Amino acid sequence: MTADSTAPARTSPTTAASRRERELTAPVSLTRPNGRLNTDAIGWARHPLVDTSGIGRGLGRNKRWEYWNVITPTHILALTVSSIDYAAVHEVWVLDRVRERTWSRNATLLPARGVDLAPRLEAGPARARAKDLEIDIDEVDGGTRLRARIPGAEFDVVAEQPDGHERLAVVVPWSATRFQYTVKDVARPARGTLTLDGVTREVPAGQSWAVLDHGRGRWPYDVRWNWGAGSGVSNGRVIGVQVGGRWTDGTGSTENSMLVDGRLHKIHHELAWEYDLGDWHRPWRITGGGLDATFTPFYNKQSRTNLGVISARTDQCFGHWSGMFRVDGGEVVHFDGIAGWAEDVHNRW
Numbered sequence: 307m308t309a310d311s312t313a314p315a316r317t318s319p320t321t322a323a324s325r326r327e328r329e330l331t332a333p334v335s336l337t338r339p340n341g342r343l344n345t346d347a348i349g350w351a352r353h354p355l356v357d358t359s360g361i362g363r364g365l366g367r368n369k370r371w372e373y374w375n376v377i378t379p380t381h382i383l384a385l386t387v388s389s390i391d392y393a394a395v396h397e398v399w400v401l402d403r404v405r406e407r408t409w410s411r412n413a414t415l416l417p418a419r420g421v422d423l424a425p426r427l428e429a430g431p432a433r434a435r436a437k438d439l440e441i442d443i444d445e446v447d448g449g450t451r452l453r454a455r456i457p458g459a460e461f462d463v464v465a466e467q468p469d470g471h472e473r474l475a476v477v478v479p480w481s482a483t484r485f486q487y488t489v490k491d492v493a494r495p496a497r498g499t500l501t502l503d504g505v506t507r508e509v510p511a512g513q514s515w516a517v518l519d520h521g522r523g524r525w526p527y528d529v530r531w532n533w534g535a536g537s538g539v540s541n542g543r544v545i546g547v548q549v550g551g552r553w554t555d556g557t558g559s560t561e562n563s564m565l566v567d568g569r570l571h572k573i574h575h576e577l578a579w580e581y582d583l584g585d586w587h588r589p590w591r592i593t594g595g596g597l598d599a600t601f602t603p604f605y606n607k608q609s610r611t612n613l614g615v616i617s618a619r620t621d622q623c624f625g626h627w628s629g630m631f632r633v634d635g636g637e638v639v640h641f642d643g644i645a646g647w648a649e650d651v652h653n654r655w
Contacts, residue, residue, distance in 0.1 A: 361522045442454075
């Protein structure tokens with residue numbers, strides 16, 4: 307499949323990431339004093355142990371962001387605070403799932419300004435300010451507070467962090483000068499309020515779920531990726547789906563895992579993805595490493611940007627996950643009705 311083709315996509319796993327990845331169990335710096343990748347940081351962890359304070363500004367390829375998504379029974383909320391060195395790129399987006407009405411505001415600021423990002427996860431607030439857009443992310447007792455405001459829409463939500471909750475942290479190495487640290491934190495219980503056109507409603511506790519994508523790294527200019535995430539309760543168990551592909555190919559690392567009742571189960575294999583953006587209503591299929599999952603979309607959030615040096619194409623399909631996962635030791639966990647998304651992205655940035 308070419309980068310922007312609408313033909314069915316089929317990606318097959320290679321052997322590069324079929325070996326067992328190294329688990330990090332102690333704090334480590336992502337970079338060496340000279341700014342190059344610290345090879346001791348290559349691996350994965352159950353908690354955000356990697357210090358990314360060496361990813362600063364001014365080297366031209368640094369990428370730093372916080373993306374949060376909250377799915378409620380009736381709405382989907384999302385915010386992005388990011389700096390890609392030469393630009394700050396922010397977004398607030400809300401979807402009414404019943405009426406399929408959206409409220410949104412994007413801001414691309416060249417050069418980067420109006421943005422604050424902590425040197426590492428949970429080491430300080432994240433803020434974004436632009437015309438008709440305000441975002442504040444703060445660590446509070448018991449979780450993370452997410453606040454956003456744009457014309458016609460605002461929300462104030464706490465993504466709770468239960469005791470013992472694990473999240474996937476991975477360092478992906480392309481080279482000594484190109485590498486990425488990502489934390490994918492799924493199945494965070496959410497509660498708070500959402501106000502649309504002056505009408506305030508609850509983000510109902512026990513029925514709403516938040517997901518974080520935290521990123522710090524130095525990226526190649528032209529990158530394609532898949533990402534899928536889901537959160538919910540099925541058969542009385544809290545399930546979190548976290549799958550990815552393409553951008554990690556050949557690095558020896560993957561961002562694949564399943565969360566079951568707060569416990570992270572790392573998938574050390576690249577996965578096979580089958581989907582058709584020409585007919586995005588068709589189910590996606592993601593398999594490998596003990597996972598056999600089907601994703602059935604109900605809405606496609608399409609985004610297109612072309613600003614010369616920066617261009618991006620995103621198809622982020624929202625829907626529900628179902629399937630089975632075989633954990634180490636042989637237990638088979640079945641799940642159904644897990645709300646989330648699967649996406650296909652091509653960025654030149």
